[in-house]
Amino acid sequence: MDQLKPSSPNSPPLTPLDFLERASIIYGDCPSIIFNNYTQTWSETNQRCLRLASSIASLGIKRGQVVSVVAPNVPAMYELQFGAPMAGAVLNTINLRLDARTISLILRHSESKLVFVDYQSNSLVLEALSLFPGNFKKPLLVLITQEGKKIQSFSGEFCTTFEEMVQNGDQEFKWIRPKSEHDPLTLNYTSGTTSAPKGVVHSHKSAFIMVLDSLVLWSVPKQPVYLWTLPMFHSNGWSFTWGMAVVGGTNICLRKFDTKLVYSLLQNHKVTHMCGAPVVLNMICNASGGRRLSHPVSIITGGAPPPATLLDRAESLGFIVTHGYGLTEAGGVVICCAWKQKWDKLPANERARLKARQGVRTNSIVEADVLDCESERSVKRDGLSQGEIVLRGGCLMLGYLKDPEATSKCFQDNGWFYTGDVGVMHPDGYLEIKDRSTDVIISGGENLSSIEVESVLYMHPGVNEAAVVAQPDEFWGETPCAFVSLKDHFIGKVEEKEIAEFCKAKLPKYMVPKTVIIKEELPKTSTGKIQKFVLREMAKAVGASGPSKL
Template sequence: MDQLGFEPLTPVAFIRRSMHVHGENIAVVDGDRTFTYEQFGARSLALTGVLAAYGVRPGDRVAALCTNSHVMLELHNAVPMRGAVLVPLNIRLAVDELAYIVEHSGATLLVTTDELVAAAREVCERTGTRLLVAGETYESAVASAAPATVDVDDERALLAINYTSGTTGRPKGVMYHHRGAYLQALAMAFHAGLTSDSRYLWTLPMFHCNGWCFTWAVTAAGGTHVCLRAVDPAVIWRRLRGDGITHLSGAPAVLRLISDADGAAGPRLAATVRVGTGGAPPSPALLRRFEALNMSVQHLYGLTETFGPIVVNDWQSRWDAGSPETVARLKARQGVGNVIATPVRVVDAEGRDVPADARTSGEIAVRGNNVMLGYYRDAEATAAAVPDGWFRTGDLAVRHPDGYIEITDRRKDVIISGGENIASVEVERVLDGHPAVLESAVVGVPDERWGEVPVAYVSVRPGSAVSAEELVAFVRTHLAGFKVPKAFVFGEIPKTSTGKTQKHLLRGQARDKDLH
């Protein structure tokens, strides 16, 4: 018997609503092309018919190798409306890596934007997958196709498979469901304060956790998606100063590019831009620079396994009265579970909650509507990650007396030197506070006497200079002597495509060079 008042939750409900409620509003800006919500919705519906013509049936996987574009946004609506499963591909991966993901996911169709055609063709040749290029053929097909939608009858059905960055091995396919994406999109719209007047600049890759579900959140609010096909600081600043941008998101690495670009030297922005950041803890120094630009940063925390940000630094207005240093320190905390999340825990090795004393470290554990179904075709990895119904994130944190959590380190990145634990994040925050330092990464390397010692990799701000001796003296004024890096390496710091520092590479380099 039908349940009175029950309707399965799915994020495609947002485009159906907005094309009617906000039909005349500009939905998408992509270069010199713009679409209203009525047009955006009609194109998404027509794309379901195109997918059907390419043989896509309910349950099939559709891979997307696309830049941040109207095409990628249309796929986020059309693929689930067809009853199929979206597989967003990291556009920065090598062909071998892309072919593995396409094959592992079982994708029957690969859709690509014209910037990535060469890689897409090679992947399809290797895997036997059909290819649809978003060019003239795509446009003519969308213009003439009739919708071929399928109703969602199970809100826990598979919606998307998002592959992890795979920095230390083969990437794992994280399974998203309709209910989780719907609720996470609403949470992002709520915490970001999105409205129909919002203009969201896509500095965050849409392939990463479905753009933290902002691909659906902006649509839910009836706001404007301003696509950015490549992260170009000059273009970003032109958009910020000339296009009424109200929101953007990105890893601290992207924020550093923005704050250090020539455009940042101009006048302070007239209207406040709300910025969400995650992927790595932003330093208080970076947060202060953004405040000076009239860009208000909200710290978010999450993983691919949690549909993006599951934790938000829910700002309390009474904190505004604090000193700039205090405000920056409070903003650097990760925060509390977002509005739809199950309360986040910090647990010890036995799964018990640690005290909220801002000192006792434990591992962040999560569960609830915005946590994955599991790893695709990998029951063993799923079981290992969820030993007792709570997903272990691998991140270590403390809980403050007010309930807000603060990451101290990745579990694998803690440095144990002479029996003392050194949190690499703590040392990095001090180093990043030096005016000549753009960013830093601290890793542990083996040492015969101490077991491990810290080594710092440092990227220096353009036009600045600093020596290892100066940095040693600077760190000593803030931290205990055993936490001071024993060696410094100056240069560019390697990152994943989503802005995370590749510390496993740095540890290998430090061991090879015997840096201590």
């Protein structure tokens, strides 16, 4: 056996880009994309992505350089999931909810060479580029134009349009395969636990593993109908962008989330699968008017622990809910509440309580555990002892771009990836999150850094101390709650509403504290560290009736 070694026929680099050509052969005349009145087949998607890749390469984009996109879930966004990396580029999808300052920071940090911009985000990206230092070379811009409308001309800031690139590209283009399966495929930014965004780099291999694992996890059949309620900019749609090519699925694209539209699409297109944060599921349930779906719809929800009452309500309407836990650094769902048939016999409230737990590792993760923060040993499986959730598996990121310190902090010498999330392990081996890292708030499924909000609060001339924690919210899951103390000569002169308005002028809307509480002094430890766990309890007590709720 010792003389048997890997060879070129059995060792080509694994990449999810291979899924597209196969889909075009098997499902060539089947719908791949439906958007309003527009339908595209898998054969057409393959041809368009090859043309797109050809045009990207013709602009001088080299292997390993970053190509960014600022767009909603429109067909162009889906095609770029294949087209950009087929040109050898690293795909960077940017959160539409970010402000110009943060987008500017991302484009500079990534050294993006080319940016595809949806027409509705035109002014946002141009503002971001205006913030570049004078000596910093700006990327080329390509405009994604309004669907179904031809334009005679466009801003001189843009070198061409998306559709022109597709039409002018070479359909016979030999797409650029990775030299190694460890070559970077995607770059996604997450605020994480610092005030500056961190660039999460995933390899072709990690994405390949995540795609196949997610399909198995969800038992996705051939030719499902997938509704894109989850933003594709969010970890590449939890890797289901590439996953739909494996099974020849139909991608129902959606420019903007609208509950009534979503509910009608579920019915009209006989949608079988979708993903979204608990807030999305809650909004759809509210739009149903109590009417059951005409057919079962499978949904993976995650990003924040869903209330058991919401799970119970969703399933009563015909949704088959899978609760998962993932993070940008893992590329998708890595902990899932795998369902046991014997639980079907339990009362509805007990079933919902069990499903609210995050669950057990998926097959892409070799090991998952909860370690005591001091001893680094596994916590007791009692559902009470808390520790940090750690992972080990091939779907994990390569690391953070240009940030070796942050990379080494989460990839530690003991062989574990430290998630920064606090959880417990139940006696049956199912994991449950009990808290988040102190500076991360998950609002509507999106991570935001409390440190970044605090930095803006400290810009107010009257603020002496500031701390931001998560406040439970029935609609968004969590929202930022700010606690501040004032400088002596501002006491009695500054009100909560003024501080909230100050933040509103300097932050994206979703990062603005929904509640601001002025206190004489913030609670601290003996060493002077603000006790955020005390503030969290106070935020919970204040609830929706808190002062200065915007």
